Structures are given as C-alpha cells and as structure tokens.
Amino acid sequence: MSRPYAPKVVTANLLREGDVVYLTADDRWTPHHHEAELIEDEAHAQMRLLHGTAQKLVIVGAYLADARQGKDGPEPVHFREAFRTRGPSNYDHGKQADLRA
Amino acid sequence: MYSYSDFDAAFVRARVAQFTQQVERRLDGSLTEEEFRPLRLMNGLYLQLHAYMLRVAIPYGTLNPNQMRQLAHIAETWDKGYGHFTTRQNIQFNWPKLPDVPAILGALADVEMHAIQTSGNTVRNVTADHFAGAAADEIEDPRPYAELLRQWSTDHPEFQFLPRKFKIAITGSPNDRAVTRAHDIGLRMVRNAAGESGFEVLVGGGLGRTPMIGRVVRDFLPVQDLLPYVESVLSVYNTLGRRDNKYKARIKITVHETGKEEISRMIEERFAEIRPLFGGADQALLSDIRAAFAPPAFRNAPVDGYNAFYAADPVFRAWADTNLSAHRNDQYAIVTISVKAHGQTPGDATADQMRLMADLAERYGHGDLRISHEQNVILPHVHKSDLPAVHAALSQLGLATANVGLISDIIACPGMDYCALATARSIPIATQIATRFDELKLEHEIGPLKIKISGCINACGHHHVGHIGILGLDRAGVENYQITLGGDGTENAVIGEKTGPGFAYDEIIPAIERIVLAYLALRESAEETFLDAYRRLGMEPFKDALYTNEGSRDAA
Numbered sequence: 001m002s003r004p005y006a007p008k009v010v011t012a013n014l015l016r017e018g019d020v021v022y023l024t025a026d027d028r029w030t031p032h033h034h035e036a037e038l039i040e041d042e043a044h045a046q047m048r049l050l051h052g053t054a055q056k057l058v059i060v061g062a063y064l065a066d067a068r069q070g071k072d073g074p075e076p077v078h079f080r081e082a083f084r085t086r087g088p089s090n091y092d093h094g095k096q097a098d099l100r101a
Numbered sequence: 102m103y104s105y106s107d108f109d110a111a112f113v114r115a116r117v118a119q120f121t122q123q124v125e126r127r128l129d130g131s132l133t134e135e136e137f138r139p140l141r142l143m144n145g146l147y148l149q150l151h152a153y154m155l156r157v158a159i160p161y162g163t164l165n166p167n168q169m170r171q172l173a174h175i176a177e178t179w180d181k182g183y184g185h186f187t188t189r190q191n192i193q194f195n196w197p198k199l200p201d202v203p204a205i206l207g208a209l210a211d212v213e214m215h216a217i218q219t220s221g222n223t224v225r226n227v228t229a230d231h232f233a234g235a236a237a238d239e240i241e242d243p244r245p246y247a248e249l250l251r252q253w254s255t256d257h258p259e260f261q262f263l264p265r266k267f268k269i270a271i272t273g274s275p276n277d278r279a280v281t282r283a284h285d286i287g288l289r290m291v292r293n294a295a296g297e298s299g300f301e302v303l304v305g306g307g308l309g310r311t312p313m314i315g316r317v318v319r320d321f322l323p324v325q326d327l328l329p330y331v332e333s334v335l336s337v338y339n340t341l342g343r344r345d346n347k348y349k350a351r352i353k354i355t356v357h358e359t360g361k362e363e364i365s366r367m368i369e370e371r372f373a374e375i376r377p378l379f380g381g382a383d384q385a386l387l388s389d390i391r392a393a394f395a396p397p398a399f400r401n402a403p404v405d406g407y408n409a410f411y412a413a414d415p416v417f418r419a420w421a422d423t424n425l426s427a428h429r430n431d432q433y434a435i436v437t438i439s440v441k442a443h444g445q446t447p448g449d450a451t452a453d454q455m456r457l458m459a460d461l462a463e464r465y466g467h468g469d470l471r472i473s474h475e476q477n478v479i480l481p482h483v484h485k486s487d488l489p490a491v492h493a494a495l496s497q498l499g500l501a502t503a504n505v506g507l508i509s510d511i512i513a514c515p516g517m518d519y520c521a522l523a524t525a526r527s528i529p530i531a532t533q534i535a536t537r538f539d540e541l542k543l544e545h546e547i548g549p550l551k552i553k554i555s556g557c558i559n560a561c562g563h564h565h566v567g568h569i570g571i572l573g574l575d576r577a578g579v580e581n582y583q584i585t586l587g588g589d590g591t592e593n594a595v596i597g598e599k600t601g602p603g604f605a606y607d608e609i610i611p612a613i614e615r616i617v618l619a620y621l622a623l624r625e626s627a628e629e630t631f632l633d634a635y636r637r638l639g640m641e642p643f644k645d646a647l648y649t650n651e652g653s654r655d656a657a
Binding site: 013015016017018019020056057060061077078079080083084087088089090091093094095 | 127128130133134148149150151152153181195196198199200446449517518519526528529532575578579580
C-alpha cells in the first residue's frame with residue numbers, strides 16, 4: 001500500500017538578493033509562503049520543480065518542501081521551512097521586517 | 102603587524118578583479134550556478150538560509166584599527182549594520198547581495214583583507230592564541246609562524262583540492278588558548294632541554310561528527326623545520342585522505358584508520374624527501390615577518406591611578422576581575438571586550454561598536470585588536486593607567502559586560518537562524534541562558550564555566566569541549582538539545598560526555614539551570630570550579646539533577 005503523497009511547494013532563493021521565494025501556480029516567485037502553489041501530485045511536483053530550476057537567472061537552489069493547506073493558503077510543515085518564511089529569531093531582519101506592510 | 106608586500110597586494114587585487122567578472126558572468130547567464138558555486142566558495146561567499154553570507158578571513162585573529170573601521174563601513178554600506186565574529190576568528194556578514202560582493206571584496210582589499218580560502222577543501226585561516234605577543238605565560242609570539250603558514254598555504258597549488266577542509270591552530274604558550282588539540286594540525290610551542298623553542302605537533306584533532314583529540318606526532322619540531330614538516334603532513338593526507346566519503350575525509354579519520362605510528366612514519370619519510378628542498382628562503386621570509394611583529398614601545402608610567410580606581414569603583418573592579426588577563430609587562434593588562442552582553446547574540450558587533458573598539462585600540466592599545474575563537478574582541482596591550490578610561494568608553498556602547506569566562510560568555514554558532522546546514526537554533530538558547538542567569542544574579546557566584554552551543558553535528562560552536570556543551574538536533578521535526586558535560590578545550594583537552602536523552606527547545610534552559618544548581622550544591626568550596634567538581638564527582642549527580650523528578654521540577 002503506497003502512502004499518500006505529502007503535498008509540496010517549490011521554494012528557492014533569489015539569485016541576486018538571496019531572499020527566500022516560492023513558486024506560484026501562475027508562475028511568479030513570491031516571498032509569501034501562503035501564495036505558493038500547493039502541489040499534491042508527485043509527477044506534477046517534479047514538473048514544477050523542473051520549471052522552477054530552469055529559471056537560472058532568477059533563482060538558485062530550487063527544491064520541494066513539505067507543506068499543508070492552511071487557512072490562508074499553504075503553510076510550512078517543518079520548523080526549518082517556517083523559519084525561512086520569516087527570517088532569524090535574534091533580530092527583526094529578513095522577510096518578517098521587509099514584508100511588514 | 103604584518104603589512105602586505107607588493108606581491109600580496111597584487112594577488113588580492115587580481116582575485117577581486119577575477120571574481121568581479123565571475124559575478125558578472127553569473128548574472129548575465131554565461132555561468133550556471135553549478136559552475137559559479139565553487140568560484141564563489143573560493144571567495145568565501147555562501148548561500149545560507151535567508152540570504153548570502155560572506156566570510157572574511159581575519160588572519161590569526163589580528164586586526165588593526167583601520168581594518169576594524171572598514172569592517173564597520175562594510176556592515177553599514179552593504180549589510181545590516183553589524184558583523185558576526187566566528188569561532189575561527191573570522192567575521193561573517195549575513196546579508197550581502199550578490200551584485201554588491203565585488204565592491205565588498207574591493208573594500209577589503211583596500212585594507213589588506215580578503216575572503217580567500219574561507220571555504221572549500223583548502224587550508225583555512227590559521228588561528229592563533231588571541232593573547233599572542235602579550236600573554237605573561239608566552240614563550241614566543243606565534244603570529245610570525247602563523248603568517249608564514251598563511252603565505253605558504255594561500256593559493257598553494259598542491260593543496261587547493263584536499264580531501265576536505267584543513268584547519269591549523271598555533272599557540273606560543275604552554276597554556277593552550279587556541280584549542281590546538283581539536284585541529285587538523287595543532288602547534289604548541291615548547292622548549293627543549295637546551296632551551297630552544299620548537300613545536301609540539303598534534304595531528305588529527307577535530308570536533309564535528311567524530312570528535313577526536315589530536316595525536317602528538319612530534320614532541321619537538323625545531324622552528325626552522327615548520328614549513329617542510331607541515332607540508333609533509335598535508336602531502337601524506339592529500340594522498341591517503343578518503344575522497345570517497347565526505348564524512349570520513351578529514352585527517353582525523355586518516356590518522357585513526359592509518360594508525361599513529363604508521364602515519365608518523367610516512368610523515369617523517371616525506372619530510373626527509375622535502376626538507377632539503379627548502380633552501381632557506383622560508384627562513385629569510387620568516388625573519389622579515391618577525392620584524393613586522395616586533396613588540397610595541399611599551400610606555401613606562403605609574404599605575405597608582407589604576408589601583409586607586411580599582412579600590413574605589415565596584416563596577417570597574419568587577420570588570421577588571423573578569424575581563425583582564427596578565428600581560429608580560431606588569432604595567433600593562435590584556436583587555437577582553439565582551440561581545441556577549443546579556444541577551445545579545447554572541448559575537449555580533451554593530452558598526453558603532455566596531456568603530457569604538459578601533460578608536461580605543463588606536464588611542465590606548467598600540468593599534469592592536471584581536472578576535473578570539475570565543476567570539477570576543479581583545480585589546481592586547483593597554484597600560485593599566487588607561488583602563489578606567491577604556492572601561493568608561495566601553496560602557497557607553499554596551500561593551501563593558503563583566504562576564505568573560507563566566508556562564509554568559511557563551512560560544513554559539515549561527516545555528517538555524519542563519520545557517521543552511523543547521524538542524525536547530527543556537528543563538529536564542531545562548532541569549533536565554535545568559536538572560537536567565539543574569540536574572541538569578543548567580544553568574545559571579547558560579548564562577549568559571551564555559552558553555553558552548555552548536556546547532557548541528559558539525560560543531561562550529563565547539564560544544565564537545567564546553568564544560569557544558571549543547572548540541573541542537575532535529576528529532577522527528579522538532580528541535581531537540583543534547584547536553585554533554587566535562588569537555589575541555591585547553592592543553593588537557595577532553596571531549597565531553599553525553600548526559601542522556603535530549604531536551605526540547607522550551608526545556609533546555611531549565612535543564613541547564615538544574616545542572617548548575619546541582620553544581621552549586623555539590624561543590625566543596627567556591628574555589629572548586631564546575632569542571633573540577635565534575636571531574637571529582639563524575640556524571641551521576643548531574644544526571645540525577647537533570648532527569649530525576651524532571652516533570653515535578655519543571656512544574657514547580
């Protein structure tokens with residue numbers, strides 16, 4: 001019996017700035033995890049990863065990270081990915097500061 | 102202090118120009134990331150969790166005031182206004198943007214600095230006793246030898262693709278402040294029966310996944326044999342080292358698998374081959390380098406003012422008691438500036454703090470600054486009469502914390518707040534321990550105690566040699582912290598012992614508190630340090646304190 005596929009998002013860092021970004025369903029790179037495309041099919045995940053990885057002048061180090069559906073969109077599963085959505089815990093730096101509207 | 106020769110300056114400038122073009126080619130798509138990655142790593146540029154990180158070498162931890170000011174300028178111009186001093190006496194900038202890195206490297210070259218060989222499978226920055234040239238117990242200043250090794254190892258064609266990274270540490274004192282026993286090569290200066298100085302050579306020490314204390318392969322190496330001997334060690338390692346398995350590639354594994362006798366024999370055999378090839382140019386160079394490290398012109402002046410101030414001001418006295426060390430000139434003191442204010446990130450200094458330390462070094466410290474592997478900044482030569490003024494100035498910018506060697510003087514790696522390799526956070530554990538014991542007002546009562554924290558098994562935070570070591574791991578998707586006790590990074594180096602099961606993020610601070618309170622209850626007197634008490638009592642009483650009635654104590 002095969003286990004159900006754990007949903008994924010495609011994530012990477014921007015080539016120039018290094019910022020953490022996620023691939024959206026309409027092919028944008030967003031800094032917001034909840035805007036990412038939540039991929040529930042393994043074959044589709046591989047296609048989306050290839051699509052992301054090919055954008056060599058925009059991002060670097062694309063990979064698939066586990067995610068789950070949340071109230072406002074996909075949420076990270078692992079604490080490492082949760083940290084990547086915000087920035088470091090010792091200073092108000094990174095996305096937690098940059099994205100505050 | 103050593104100044105670049107025309108050759109050094111041209112070499113560093115050429116590398117900046119080369120990397121500038123490599124960045125341009127990456128940004129215009131001529132280079133893929135796979136092609137670019139090794140090139141950026143050769144220049145100290147990593148991609149971390151939230152951003153790029155640039156690691157800048159501070160050779161043997163020595164800086165002059167202008168270099169420190171330039172680091173401040175870089176922090177303000179291209180980063181977020183601060184820098185992080187590391188356990189390898191380097192500085193890391195956590196937020197550079199790729200297109201700005203060539204300009205940063207240019208700014209470094211302007212003050213004779215660079216980021217070359219701060220990554221990759223090469224000989225990394227040679228680290229040294231941060232009290233070098235000043236310590237009362239020193240046989241000889243080790244920095245001329247460290248500089249000789251730096252020049253020899255920089256861009257050395259034979260050693261650019263070693264099986265794995267290679268770290269050398271050197272001390273000129275019998276009391277080891279440079280953790281030489283936990284390095285790939287450790288060099289500890291000793292005297293032979295004839296009174297000549299030489300090195301005890303240790304090979305195969307290292308922390309990380311497989312912690313090992315270095316083995317002595319030569320009891321006494323005459324100083325003039327240093328380069329050919331170190332080259333022999335590297336040469337044997339380059340041949341034998343395991344390139345098939347990254348986790349078995351460090352020289353400690355080579356020594357372990359080959360055996361100390363056999364590898365010593367191979368090193369000596371290679372040494373016999375290459376010693377004659379060193380025709381004396383290295384010794385001529387060494388003598389020029391030595392001249393650059395001549396001691397400063399020490400001032401001869403009364404110290405009565407210092408003594409009176411010490412007697413009169415309790416805040417100054419507390420600072421003097423913890424943050425000063427004995428200088429070889431008894432009118433002078435070595436000042437350790439704590440970059441560990443309670444609740445602040447260990448090793449982080451703001452641009453303003455860097456500029457203040459540079460100014461103080463210039464005005465009161467013979468223009469000399471050091472970075473310690475314990476992530477503090479040292480003014481190695483301060484006349485005692487100037488100490489009240491230095492202390493007052495440091496107080497203005499949060500740099501006068503009287504905690505050197507105490508429980509809040511914690512080594513912590515960047516951990517999962519920054520590092521892509523980390524499995525858990527380290528910094529908030531360090532800041533919470535410091536804050537907690539400051540609240541309890543127990544720090545000075547507890548006395549000398551070294552806590553060292555790593556956020557993954559690679560052990561950048563030296564947790565194995567902490568009196569209390571903390572290792573952050575990922576246990577089934579949750580941060581978990583393993584404790585070791587009894588580690589020691591001195592000339593009597595010992596790897597700490599695991600206490601047992603680890604603790605969750607919100608359990609680790611109370612766990613450390615239980616250990617420390619147990620020590621206070623068990624020690625024979627205030628003079629018995631934590632490490633001494635542990636050696637006398639062993640693990641059991643501390644284990645009891647940690648694990649017995651754990652739940653009820655937490656609830657209390």
